[in-house]
Amino acid sequence: MSEPGVREQIERAFGYRGHVTLWHRDGTKLVGFVYDRGAAHVEMFDEQATTRIRVPIAEIASIDLSGEDSAAKAQQIWERRRGSLEPPSTSAWGDWEEGPTLFLVALPIELRSVALAIGSNHRAATVRGWLGERRAVALAVGPGGGAADAVEAERPRFVISCGFCGALDASLGSGDLVLASTVCDETGDALGVAEPVLRVARDALAGDARVVEGEILCATRVAATRAEKQALARPGRRAIDLESWSVARAARKAGVPWLALRVVLDPVDVELPAFTREARRSYVAYAARYALGGPRAALELVSLHRRARTANRALARALLRLGPAVSDLGRAGRTT
């Protein structure tokens, strides 16, 4: 094509609100968006809008308006619905709803690790922060339940069940991490973590010798004694918690990818105080009463507190690596 012809095409491409295909004189092509032109060049963004490209006009053979014209499309949509309005129930995010990565824990104390990972302060039962460019929310929903409501309210792009667990594998100590490949309930029903999610999680946590992978059993009561834990142990079953099953079920129902990463608070041979057996929203009053039982009880609580601190730190370190990696996997906003 002659140079005046190319210049005419450049002007049309510049006024076009869609992608174009630019053919070089050597036969290669470039798809992108023309946002400017000069006396001797054209300025473009590539198709993903990640790179600016300057193309000399002398190298251009022709330009096709190959992509959808966004302005024409907007006009057609408006013509079609002329007079009618979008309903009030339309999302406040429009086409750009990008839910947060949702971290669900049972107890407020478990939020500390997540708050560290998402760069926020731990003040209440909800912590909001960021994983890179993406929003993150952490909620303490209480032992056992509350996951479904949280998933419905937050409309997350990804859900992570995290917090403390008890070890069912004798090789695990306080602060060791269990990445769930499956979670199961007491009847044996199991939900598996999607393989692509597991792959990304494994890569993110690679090199940390304290991470093991396996099944997590979700019980309705805390397994507090060595005997109780040994009775629940099975080959491949690493840990026990109270929440991961309900989190996994809520996420699956909402069509949101999920995973569970728990940190061991009590190894198999460590017995928890009796007041921890029942699932409660807060253990403070019970712990205070227990501490009044004598020096041995008080020392037991001090030891438990130390284990909790170690566990929280280990979990925070892991979440710092895991969070950004998996949040990119989640359900995104408009993709077309």
Add this chain to the structure above:
Amino acid sequence: MGIPLAQMLTVARYVIRQRIARRERYPLVLMLEPLFRCNLSCTGCGKIQYPTSLLKKQLSVAECLAASDECGAPVVSIAGGEPLLHPHIAKIVRGLVERGRFVYLCTNALLLAQKLSELEPDKHLSISVHMDGMRAEHDHSVCREGVYDTAVAAIREAVRRGFRVTTNSTLFEGADPERMRQFFDEMMELGVEGMMVSPGYSYDKAPDQDHFLRRERSHRLFARMLESPKRAWRFNQSPLFLQFLMGKRDFECTPWGNPTYNIFGWQQPCYLLQDGYVRTFRELMENTEWSKYGHASKNPRCQDCMVHCGFEPTAVDATFRSAKALGATVAAMVTGQL
């Protein structure tokens, strides 16, 4: 007047400094567009029609702050797109406020109630809520039911939390002056600090091409709407600009007054026209052929334009060009009459 004294003094000092330095062209308001994506599809908007990959793109916090430093304008208007869709909008606002800029955070308020906790009230920050009229008119303008009510609730909450709140209304053919007067009453009752009004620009990419106001129609509409203004009404605009809208004054456009920076770079020549982009603010000021724009240029795209981004800087500059204009401004501020 709906402009705080501190802001007026800062702008006055800035303009006088430019005059003393004999700068022919200087920026007054940086129009910062950190993104083009929006959660509404308004009939008169020609800003957001881009391929999805570009709509997902956004300026970083550092790019926004660098643009403000480079430009030096005392006021920054954060527009778009819907700025509250930017994940780091609070950091951008905080950075600009820390630089002493007076920031107008423009929003349709759909996400405002959710985002208020990320922002901090400050005398340098005004939340500028897009409101095109009473409930029916506004919802029609933004093509979604319930937006007016959402915005009103968000304004109430923002005012309650101590934020400065202003409104920004774009008017199109068919606007009813009486209804707009009722709208002004309603906004004042909500506790907004001031209101901004402007005719819409006839973007060639906007879906509705039938309702842009022509110049004469604009004058008639604004003359009726702003005739004998009520004492309670406060406008966050130069009185001379309002008089221009009413047809009582004639101004030429000052396209360099509100330079625009977005994901493509510095936009030539103004916020409304996209004739090209340059990488630096200096290139924008020095390499743009300004004589090709404005009413006197006979550029057809400028003939009906009376939008505040082009004429408000002219009005502000005019205020300090003669004692008569300064007197008229002061008189309008004191008496409330236009």
